[in-house]
Amino acid sequence: MLSRFTALAVAFVLLADPCQVIDGSCPANEPTANEPTLDASNSPAATSSTLTNADDRVDFNSQIRPILVANCTSCHGGVKQAGDLSFISASDVLPPDGWVVEPGDPEASILMERITTEDADIRMPPPDEHPDPLSAEDVDLLRRWIRQGANWQNMWALAPLAPQSDAPTGTTSNAWGTQQLDQIVHAQLHERGLEPSEEAPPSQWLRRTAFDLIGLPPSEQQLAEFLEQLEQASTPGDRESVYAAQVDPLLSSPHFGERWASVWMDLARYADSKGFEKDPHRDMWPYRDWLIDAFNADMPYDEFTLKQLAGDLIPNATANDWIATAFHRNTQTNTEGGTDDEEFRIAALIDRVNTTWTVWQASTFGCVQCHSHPYDPIEHSEYYASLAMFNDTVDADLDNDYPTLRIPKDRDSIESAVQLQREAESLRHQRNALGWQVAESISWNSLPATEFATQNGQLRRDGDQIMTDGGTFPPGNQYTVEFNLDTLTSQLEEQTLSALQVIISPRNQDPAQWPEQGSVLSHFKAEWIDADNQAEAIAISEVFVDAITGSNDPSDALRGNATGTGEYPKLTGPRVTVFVLAEPASLESLQEKNVRALKLTMVQSHSTSGNVATPIRRFQWLGTSNANLQSLLQSERWSAINQDWQSAKKAASKISGPNLPVIRNRPETAKRDTRLFLRGNWMDRGDVISPAIPVAFTEGTTVVPEHINNRLELAKWLVSNQNPLTPRVWANRIWAQLFGIGLVETQEDFGSSGLQPTHPQLLDHLAVQLRDEHKWHLKPFLRELVLSATYRQNNHVAEDLQKADPRNQWLARGPRTRLSAEMVRDQALAVSELISDTIGGPSVMPPQPDGVWQTVYSGASWKTAEGNDRYRRGLYTYWRRTSPYPSFLTFDSPTRDLCAPRRIATNTPLQALVTLNDPVYHECAQALVSRAMKQRFSNNDTIDSLISQIFVWVTQSQPSETERSELVALYSDLKEVPETDAESTTIDAPALAIVASTILNLDKALTK
Secondary structure, eight states, X not given: OTGGGHHHHHHHHHHHOSSOOBTTBOGGGSOOTTOOOOOGGGSHHHHHHTTSOTTSOOOIIIIIHHHHHHHTTTTBSSSOBGGGOOSSSGGGTSTTTOOSOOTTOGGGOHHHHHHHOOOTTTOSSOTTTOSSOOOHHHHHHHHHHHHTTOOOOOOGGGSOOOOOOSSOTTOOSSOOSSSHHHHHHHHHHHHTTOOOOOBOOHHHHHHHHHHHHHSSOOOHHHHHHHHHHHHHOOSHHHHHHHHHHHXXXXXXXXXXXXXXXXXXXXXXXXXXXXXXXTOOBOOOHHHHHHHHHHHHTTOOHHHHHHHHHHGGGSTTOOHHHHHHGGGGGOSOOOOOTTOOHHHHHHHHHHHHXXXXXXXXXXXXXXXXXXXXXXXXXXXXXXXXHHHTXXXXXXXXXXXXXXXXXXXXXXXXXXXXXXXXXXXXXXHHHHHHHHHHHHHHHSOOEEOOOSEEEESSSOEEEETTEEEEOSSOOOTTEEEEEEEEHHHHHHHOTXXXXXXXXXXXXOSSOOGGGOOEEEEEEOEEEEEEEETTOOEEEOOEEEEEESOOOSSOOTTHHHHTOSSOEEEEEEEOSOEEEEEEEEEEEEHHHHHHTTEEEEEEEEEEOOEETTTEEOOOOEEEEEEEOOOHHHHHHTSHHHHHHXXXXXXHHHHHTTOOSOEEEOOOBOOGGGOOOOEEEGGGOTXXXXXXXXXXXOGGGTTTOSSOOOOOOSHHHXXXXXXXXXXXXXXXXXXXXXXXXXXXXXXXSOTTOOSTTSOOOSOHHHHHHHHHIIIIISTTOHHHHHHHHHTSTTTTBOOOOOHHHHHHOTTOTTOSSOOOOBOOHHHHHHHHHHHTTOOOOOOSOSOBOOOOOTTOOOXXXXXXXXXXXXXXXXXXXXXXXXXXXXXXXXXHHHTTOOOOSSOOOOOOOOOOXXXXXXXXXXXXXXXXXXXXXXHHHHTOOOTTOOHHHHHHHHHHHHHSSOOOHHHHHHHHHHHHHXXXXXXXXXXXXXXXXXXXXXXXXXXHTSHHHHBO
């Protein structure tokens, strides 16, 4: 019956709210995140400039820079610099190096000459690209700016924070609100001839606040108690206390962490799969649990930052510090056969750089990957200086996502389990380092090969090295190298052989061409060969390498495991392996035994995805007579560390749970060089670049950071008082979550190509409050916002206000925004009392239409959850990048392939089709009817009262007479009652379910 009347319900929704106008605008007309408005006349700051008079000082950032960006930098910017002129930095424009502007003298400035001339051949901007010359207003602004001295400023967002005085600029004598932010807003409204709206009805404010703080609607009991307490409040102070008493329980609710974790998951590009075409499963949900716990604990944002960007580098890092680093393991991994692992390691690396600068600095830093920034003063090389801080992590686009940590589902055992795994890993490195230190301290002698051969391909000598010389070297290829005993005798001064060393090098000796395809020695065997070609195996007691850079044990080379030694999946430079003989061999004794040669057999059987071999392309063997390595292996120190490692490794292997990818750095002895990618091409490398942050981000600071060499130092700088951008960006992001639009609308871009702040004073005030007053804590900051008079305004918009401020940028009314995709579903589950209260845990697969989830390369399928898991909150829904949950996509959720700093709300008919036809909403509508029937006091309860009750549960407001009558009429049209029982009081549940579904689709239900 539901499907029979779907069209009727759709028609009713469209009649009730044809556009679902949110905040007075149709979001379809909004600019996209990638298409900022560059026209200076459209920016809020430029609009504000029209209110000034000719004697006012011209502000470079809000009035001049937008003109230059919109009209000049496409030809004279960071990419193209026609005539060797760029309007990105002052040095190219102003004396002594610049030549187009003479400060104080507009008539002597070439800039003014070129923009005012009537000669089309020299007019700027060129008529063929800009048919219309600059407007008279823009010309006047430029002339006044030059006359006033042509003051050039760094980007507005990088200026030091300006704490606001108690009396903000432009404030009126009529006090409004109790907070300074209200006074700032009021001053802006007064300047524009606007006044604040009246206070919102309590039920409207409570609904809005509940969704903003916990992402769920208030309960029926919570609303009733709130209204009752307000009725009993006799003074303004009592009334404020009642409002505050509603906020505090919401902030302490465990659902608070869920609501705000869902915001961060977009930024962190959270997904339960690896991405790209195969898009297989990945265990990422422990990171989501960490987010929920962090927000619930009100972890300060500076600590929150350090843990996610560099938790592994924090001294005495805890399990939670390590889990937090999964933030940057949400990058995609390409498991397709035949792909280049280095290409996609670089792709992940670039994504980490771009995400970091987008999330914390709202910078379009990704533009600098291929060239200098088109609009902002950031050089091409500075991108790679930042990339250098991220380039030394161990992960390398491996199918197994190494490095990972097993995270037990029992939360009480997580700390001990992680520390045990970290201890085993640390002992593995310490054990190898102990042997490598000895190997480095002794002298080695080159061993020229007498003979060498390979099963496949050809080899040739290159000095003391042997290298490939054509042909193919497939997995399983075997190399043999022989050293005449006389050669060994001449090279080894003490006439004994204690250890062997092999150096595996890239075939190309130019470091700019590194890394090369991996080069792995999978199996090693050493033998003495006598005059009769009989072989005697040489016992090898231990294997050490210059640095452990993978999950393999160097001794794998003795057991014939494919991983062996060398480097996989890419060879980043020469790598060294030492094989320690169980007993030093006397060359004199060998001669007496008629031994003629030492034979070494090397097998490479490893391959990357797609069976791409990892051949040994260039190698050299060395030997030593020094027996210090044997002495080490017989020492108590070695015995103790080896025993500890074996015990820790065995215990760690017994830990079960999801395998969470984490970040970990390579050893210092195996650091990668970071080189400039010429024109962004990762295969065309230039000079080595050292770690640093862009110069523009340090201009104007009192203390310029001297050493920012790694992720931890970068994270500390991001949240330091020397960086004003981080608090501005985070405060703006929080504001946008509550008000639907940021004070800087382009949340992803605080640069020259983004929009100017509508309320610069307010943005700085909020940033200072968040960082200095609240010490980066989110909860008290949110408490302040939701209790402000600005937030508590009625969101009803009168016609005159709609015309004056259609998008509520000037905050003359309360926010009215569409629920997020997760909230739409969570609300339906909550009001129907189906929702599960379980916090955390693995992702689930709630009902979705059949045939949506299809996997090409595996037998994975969408297995619809049963029991409580069927009704988990939206953030727990399994997220496969190539096939995200369809109803969430329809309500503007991003795919999370990349960082998504802003969701832009849209209104489409598909959204109504989802909420009317998706099985989730069918089930919720039916459950709403069941709930209503259970609370029906008697058969005398009318259908009017039942529909009104459902309406209140969903919207927290009573239906208007029009709404009530239309819903009752819809029920009457749908009801199927026998003619003989026309007066029956029996409720037609299917018909009422369609009415409940319609209520779930009303604008009042889909907005907060």
